[in-house]
Amino acid sequence: MAYPLRSALFALDPETAHRATIAALQLWGGLGTPFAGDSPADRSLAVRVAGIDFPNPVGLAAGLDKNAEAIAGLFGLGFGAVEVGTLTPRPQPGNPRPRLFRLVEDEAVINRMGFNNHGIDAALGRIAAMRRRPGVLGINVGANKDSTDRVADYAVGVGKAAAHADYITINVSSPNTPGLRDLQARPALDELLAACDAARGSTPIFLKVAPDLDRAGLDGAIRAAIDNRIDALIVSNTTIGRPDSLRAPERAEAGGLSGAPLRDLARAKLIEAREASGGQLPLISAGGIDGADEAKRRLDAGAVLVQVYSALVYRGPGLARAIVRGLAATA
Numbered sequence: 428m429a430y431p432l433r434s435a436l437f438a439l440d441p442e443t444a445h446r447a448t449i450a451a452l453q454l455w456g457g458l459g460t461p462f463a464g465d466s467p468a469d470r471s472l473a474v475r476v477a478g479i480d481f482p483n484p485v486g487l488a489a490g491l492d493k494n495a496e497a498i499a500g501l502f503g504l505g506f507g508a509v510e511v512g513t514l515t516p517r518p519q520p521g522n523p524r525p526r527l528f529r530l531v532e533d534e535a536v537i538n539r540m541g542f543n544n545h546g547i548d549a550a551l552g553r554i555a556a557m558r559r560r561p562g563v564l565g566i567n568v569g570a571n572k573d574s575t576d577r578v579a580d581y582a583v584g585v586g587k588a589a590a591h592a593d594y595i596t597i598n599v600s601s602p603n604t605p606g607l608r609d610l611q612a613r614p615a616l617d618e619l620l621a622a623c624d625a626a627r628g629s630t631p632i633f634l635k636v637a638p639d640l641d642r643a644g645l646d647g648a649i650r651a652a653i654d655n656r657i658d659a660l661i662v663s664n665t666t667i668g669r670p671d672s673l674r675a676p677e678r679a680e681a682g683g684l685s686g687a688p689l690r691d692l693a694r695a696k697l698i699e700a701r702e703a704s705g706g707q708l709p710l711i712s713a714g715g716i717d718g719a720d721e722a723k724r725r726l727d728a729g730a731v732l733v734q735v736y737s738a739l740v741y742r743g744p745g746l747a748r749a750i751v752r753g754l755a756a757t758a
Contacts, residue, residue, distance in 0.1 A: 430742065430743030430744070430745065431743075433743065436448070437529070437531070440525065441525075441527040441528060441529050441536075442524060442525070442526070442527045445491075445527065448491075449491075449492065449496055449497050451500075452492075452497035452500030452501055452503075453496055453497045453500060454500070455500040455503060456497055456498065456499030456500030456501070456502075456503060457499065457500075469482045469483045469505075469507070469751060469755075470482070471755050471758055472484055472507075472751060472754055472755055472758060474731060474732065476658075476659060476709050476711075476731050476732060477594060477631040477633075477658035477659055477709060478631065478658075479563055479593050479594060479631065480563075481507045481508055481563050481732060482507045482562065482563075483505075483506075483507035483751045483754075484507055484722075484726065484730075484731065484732045484733060484754070485505070485506060485507050485722065485732075485733055485734075485735065485747050485750045485751055485754075486506055486507055486508035486509070486510060486563075486565070486711070486732055486733065486734045486735075487501055487504075487506045487508070487509045487510060487734065487735065487736065487747070488510060488713050488734035488735060488736040489510040489511065489512045489513055489565070489567035489596065489598065489635075489736075490512075490513070490538075490540075490736055491736055491739070492509070492511045493511070493512060493513065493514070493540075493543065493544045494511070494514075494544055494545045494549065494550050494553070495511040495512075495514075495550035495551075495553045495554050495566075496553065498511065498553075498554070498557065498561065498564065499557070499559075499561050502561040502562045503561075504744050504745075504746075504747050504748070505747040505748035505751055506562070506747045507562065507563065507732075507751075508562060508563035508564070508565055508593075508732070509562065509563070509564060509565065510564075510565035510566070510567050510596060510734070511550065511554075511564070511565070511566055511567065512544070512550070512566055512567030512568060512569070512596070512598070513542050513544065513567045513568065513569040513598050513601065514544050514546070514547040514550050514566065514567065514568055514569070514584060514588070515542055515544060515546065515547065515568070515569050515570060515571045515580065515584070516546065516547055516570075516571060516574075516580050516583045516584060516587075517546050517571050518544065518545050518546035518549070519541075519542060519543065519544065519546075519571055519572060519573075520543055521540050521541035521542060521543025521544075522539050522540060522541035522543075522603060526538060526539045526540050526541065526682070527539075527540065528677040528680045528682075529675075529677070529740065530673065530674075530675035530677050530678060530686070530688075531675060532674040532675045533672070533673050533674055533675050533678070533686065533687060533688055534686050534687040534688075534717070534737075534738070534741045535673070535675070535684060535685065535686035535687055535688050535689075535737065536684070536685050536686050536737045536740060537677060537678075537680045537681075537682045537683065537684050537685075538603070538665070538682050538683055538685070539602075539603045539680070539681055539682030539683070540603060540682075541572065541603045541604060542569050542570075542571075542572065542601065542603070542604055547568065547583075547584055547587050547588065548587070550566075551587060551588065551591050554566075554591045555591060563593045563594075564591075564592055564593050565592060565593065565594045565595070565596055565633070566588040566591065566592040566594075566595050566596070567595075567596040567598050567635070568581060568584030568585060568588060568595060568596070568597065568598065569581070569584070569598045569599075569601065569604070569607070570604070570607065572604050572605070577607075577610065577619075578618055578619050578622050579622070581597060581619055581622065581623055582622040582623055582625070582626045583626075585597070585623045585626040585627050585630075585632065586626035586627070588630070589626070589627050589628045589630040590628075590630075592630055593630075593631075594630065594631040594632065594633055594658070594659075595623075595627065595630055595631070595632050595633070596632075596633045596634070596635050596661060597619070597620070597623055597632060597633070597634050597635065597657075598635050598664070599611050599616070599619065599634075599635070599636075600635050600636050600637035600663070600664035601664060601665075601683065602637070602639075602664075602665060602666075602667045602682065602683045603682060603683060608637055608639075611636060611637065611640060611644065611648050612644065612647060612648075613647045613648075613650075613651050616647070616648060616651040617651050617654065617655060620632075620634070620651060620652065620655035620657060621655055623655075624655050624656050624657075631658035631659070632656075632657050632658055633657065633658060633659040633660065633661055633711065634648070634652050634657045634659075634660050634661065635660075635661040635663070635664055636648050636660065636661070636662060636663055636664065637663055637664050637665075637666070638662070638663035638664065638665075638666045638668075638689065638692045638693055638696045638714060639666055639667055639668060640696075642699060642703075645696065645699055645700060645703060646703045648660075649700060649703045649704050649708060652708055653704070653707050653708055657708070658709070659708065659709040659710070659711055659731075659732075660700060660704070660708050660709070660710055660711065661711045661713055661734065662693065662696050662697050662700045662710055662711070662712055662713070662714075662730075663692075663693050663696050663697075663713060663714050664683065664713075664714075665682075665683025665684055665685045665689070665714075666683065666684050666685075666689055666692060666714075667683065667684070668684065668692070669684065670688045672688060673688060685714065685715075685736065685737040686715060686717075686737035686738065686740075686741070687715055687717060687738075688715070689714040689715040690714065690715025690716075690717075690721065691715070692714070692715075693712065693713065693714025693715050693716075694712070694714075694715070694724065694725065694728060696714075697710060697712045697725060697728050697729060697730055698728055698729065700729075701728065701729035709731045709732075710729055710730050710731060711730060711731065711732045711733065711734060712725035712726075712728070712730035712732075712733050712734070713733065713734035713735070713736075715737075715738075716733050716734070716735050716738060716750075717735070717738035717741070717742055717746075718738075718742070718746075718749065718750060718753065719749065719750045719751075719752070719753020719754050719756075719757070720753070722750050722753070722754060723753070723754060723757060726754075733750075735747070735750070
C-alpha cells in the first residue's frame with residue numbers, strides 16, 4: 428500500500444531515509460500536533476498496564492527514535508506510547524554501514540545496527556528539555572558492546588532513565604551485539620533483573636525477549652521476570668531465522684529480521700508466553716503487526732498492548748491511527 432513520499436524515501440538508502448524521517452518528525456512535532464487520546468477512538472480503547480494509563484494499546488517499538496530526537500512528532504502519529512532507544516551508558520557508533528536493508532518483496536527489514544546511539548545522557552537531556560510530555564514514554568536500555576560488566580551497564584541505564592520514563596525496557600534480545608542474548612538465560616538473567624530492580628525506584632520495568640527462544644528458554648525468562656518483579660514482557664524482538672518464504676535478494680544479509688515474515692512466529696511466541704505466564708505477567712506483542720486485524724489477533728491472543736515499527740516503512744505514517752480506528756470499530 429503506497430503512501431505519499433514513499434517513492435522518494437525508497438529512492439534513498441534505508442539509513443538515509445531513516446534519518447530524513449526523524450528530521451521531518453522533529454520539525455512536525457515542533458508545530459504542535461494532536462496527540463493520542465484526543466479522539467473518541469482512543470478514549471474507547473484506553474487501557475491500564477503496570478499502573479500506567481495508555482490512551483490506546485498501539486505503541487511504537489524501540490529502534491526508530493534511538494536518540495529521543497522526535498518524541499513529539501511520533502506521538503502526533505497517534506501512538507498510545509512511544510519507546511525510544513536502545514540507549515547505552517556511553518555513546519557508540521554501532522556496526523559498519525550498510526547495516527539496514529529493505530526486503531521490499533517481503534515487506535520486511537533486516538538490521539544489524541548494533542545499538543548505535545549518542546549515549547543515554549544526551550537522550551535524557553533532550554527528554555528533560557521537553558516543555559510537555561505528550562504521552563506515555565518508554566526508554567529502552569542496553570549494554571555497550573565493549574563493556575566489561577554488562578549487568579552494571581543495565582543498572583546504570585535503568586537508574587538514569589527512571590526519573591524520565593513512564594516505563595523502562597530491558598533489551599537483552601538484540602541479535603546484533605555479540606553475546607547479548609546469552610543474558611536471557613538463568614541465572615544470568617536473574618542477576619541482571621535483580622540489579623535493574625534495585626536501580627529503578629518505582630518506575631515499571633518491561634523485559635523484551637527474542638522470538639528465537641525455545642519453549643524452555645521462554646519459560647525460564649518468564650519465571651525470572653516474575654521472580655524479579657518485572658512488570659510486563661515484550662514478545663518479541665527481531666529474529667535471526669530466515670523463513671523459506673523470503674524472496675528479496677537482501678534475505679542473505681546478517682542481522683535481525685522484522686516485518687511481515689515475523690508475523691506467525693511472533694504470534695506463536697505470544698501464545699506460548701501466555702500459557703507459560705499463567706496470567707501472572709502482562710504481555711506486549713510486537714513483530715509483524717501491520718494493521719488492525721493483526722493487532723486484534725494479538726490482543727485476542729492475550730496481549731494487553733501491541734507495538735509496531737517495521738510496518739511503518741511500508742504502510743506509512745498513518746498506520747497507528749488506522750489501527751486505532753480499526754480496533755475501535757470492533758470494540
